[in-house]
Amino acid sequence: MTGSTTTGGATTGLERAVADVLERDACSGCGLCSRLDRSVRMELDAQGYARPVFSGPSEPIPDAEAIFRRGCPGVVVKAPTAPRGATPHALLGAHLGVWNAWATDPEIRHTGSSGGALTALHTWLVESGRAARVAGAAVDAGAPRRTVPVSIMTREQALSAAGSRYAPVAALDNDDVLAPGSAVCAKPCEISALRQTAADLIEGEPPLMLSFFCAGTPSQHATDALLSELGVGRHAEVRALRYRGRGWPGRFTATSGDREVSADYDESWGRTLGPTTQWRCKVCVDAVGEAADIVSADSWESDEHGYPTFVDGAGVSALIARTERGRRTILEAEAAGVIELAPLSMDRLAAAQPLQTERRRFLRARLLGSMLAGRRPPRYPGYALLRLSATAPRMAARVLRGTFRRVRRAAR
Numbered sequence: 001m002t003g004s005t006t007t008g009g010a011t012t013g014l015e016r017a018v019a020d021v022l023e024r025d026a027c028s029g030c031g032l033c034s035r036l037d038r039s040v041r042m043e044l045d046a047q048g049y050a051r052p053v054f055s056g057p058s059e060p061i062p063d064a065e066a067i068f069r070r071g072c073p074g075v076v077v078k079a080p081t082a083p084r085g086a087t088p089h090a091l092l093g094a095h096l097g098v099w100n101a102w103a104t105d106p107e108i109r110h111t112g113s114s115g116g117a118l119t120a121l122h123t124w125l126v127e128s129g130r131a132a133r134v135a136g137a138a139v140d141a142g143a144p145r146r147t148v149p150v151s152i153m154t155r156e157q158a159l160s161a162a163g164s165r166y167a168p169v170a171a172l173d174n175d176d177v178l179a180p181g182s183a184v185c186a187k188p189c190e191i192s193a194l195r196q197t198a199a200d201l202i203e204g205e206p207p208l209m210l211s212f213f214c215a216g217t218p219s220q221h222a223t224d225a226l227l228s229e230l231g232v233g234r235h236a237e238v239r240a241l242r243y244r245g246r247g248w249p250g251r252f253t254a255t256s257g258d259r260e261v262s263a264d265y266d267e268s269w270g271r272t273l274g275p276t277t278q279w280r281c282k283v284c285v286d287a288v289g290e291a292a293d294i295v296s297a298d299s300w301e302s303d304e305h306g307y308p309t310f311v312d313g314a315g316v317s318a319l320i321a322r323t324e325r326g327r328r329t330i331l332e333a334e335a336a337g338v339i340e341l342a343p344l345s346m347d348r349l350a351a352a353q354p355l356q357t358e359r360r361r362f363l364r365a366r367l368l369g370s371m372l373a374g375r376r377p378p379r380y381p382g383y384a385l386l387r388l389s390a391t392a393p394r395m396a397a398r399v400l401r402g403t404f405r406r407v408r409r410a411a412r
């Protein structure tokens with residue numbers, strides 16, 4: 001099957017399973033299937049989202065379909081088992097530690113999305129030999145409108161990958177994700193897929209897994225639309241493009257010719273990028289990285305939409321240890337002088353993240369609305385979603401009706 005994504009032409013079990021996820025619009029674009037079949041390419045679809053395409057005859061690895069059905073976030077996201085001693089949190093997940101954190105290196109702190117905590121950890125992991133490399137994502141140096149998977153082996157590479165990329169990139173579409181000695185930094189859905197399948201795909205210890213809170217992946221078209229609004233037309237060459245960082249939250253900034261254009265966080269994420277997040281992200285059960293060892297997030301004072309209540313500041317990340325390995329790594333990095341930590345409570349972080357908390361609170365209603373309208377969402381075993389929705393039944397009913405209408409409209 002060449003370039004086909006429909007069940008009709010599928011020849012292998014993996015192809016059929018991938019086609020089913022695509023037909024239900026449940027694909028998050030993580031790239032897990034590219035680890036399971038050499039002929040899978042991750043490409044942008046007509047809506048501007050990363051999607052798997054079989055570019056030639058399917059060449060699945062042994063057990064590919066079973067591994068896919070266990071790990072694909074469009075099929076299932078299983079609630080992780082909390083480690084012994086973990087403190088539960090109904091909306092943001094269990095943790096062994098939560099702190100405010102920032103890179104002690106001022107350049108890293110300034111360049112990072114929030115406090116540069118992830119970039120500081122990446123630099124330290126590779127420089128100290130704790131990881132051979134960190135598989136992450138960064139600007140495509142040859143085509144800066146786009147975002148690509150990268151492997152970080154030096155401080156310079158970590159710095160050039162610093163900052164959130166609010167655009168599609170399949171972080172698992174990178175051979176280094178499975179290479180011995182790698183650590184991996186990726187979106188929560190990608191980490192969930194990797195956690196579920198690491199034992200099948202990797203010999204020995206799974207990689208250290210780092211992640212961040214994720215409001216969802218916007219369409220690539222939104223980046224192009226924002227550039228056009230700023231006067232950089234569809235065919236104009238772009239020499240550099242950042243979504244955030246260099247301040248907190250920092251501005252969307254692009255260079256075209258000798259011109260630099262920029263937009264603030266509200267204009268860029270709030271008005272143009274955020275509204276285009278793909279459907280799978282709107283029904284995401286784990287946008288807070290429960291399957292990771294370490295998770296970073298913005299730790300800011302926010303308004304009711306989750307936007308910072310200030311214009312610019314020195315960035316502060318929230319760091320969450322989900323596992324003992326994550327907790328040890330964070331504390332060793334602090335002892336090595338790489339990051340600074342300050343006390344933070346999960347309830348305080350929850351108050352700064354209304355998008356995350358409300359999404360999970362009403363997810364059961366959204367899933368039901370989607371199913372009633374004929375679109376089958378992924379399965380989420382182990383998450384107590386019904387109990388959460390039940391705390392605000394009228395709002396849950398509104399969410400259910402709204403989702404039902406939206407899915408019906410889209411189907412027409």
Ligand SMILES: Cc1cc2nc3c(=O)[nH]c(=O)nc-3n(C[C@H](O)[C@H](O)[C@H](O)COP(=O)(O)OP(=O)(O)OC[C@H]3O[C@@H](n4cnc5c(N)ncnc54)[C@H](O)[C@@H]3O)c2cc1C
Pocket residue numbers: 111112113114115116117118119120122135136137138147161162163164165166167168169171185186187212213214215216217218245296297298299315317318353355356
């Ligand atoms: C699509 C998206 C949505 C987000 N939504 C939220 C949210 O709702 N709430 C919140 O608190 N934080 C959110 N973040 C994360 C937040 O913007 C910061 O990344 C987080 O605070 C970590 O900051 P840092 O300074 O520690 O990271 P940095 O030091 O800047 O490092 C960021 C790392 O993330 C990796 N990365 C960047 N973009 C991507 C991507 N698209 N896919 C895979 N890897 C990537 C890079 O490899 C880089 O190493 C989102 C990020 C993204 C990319």
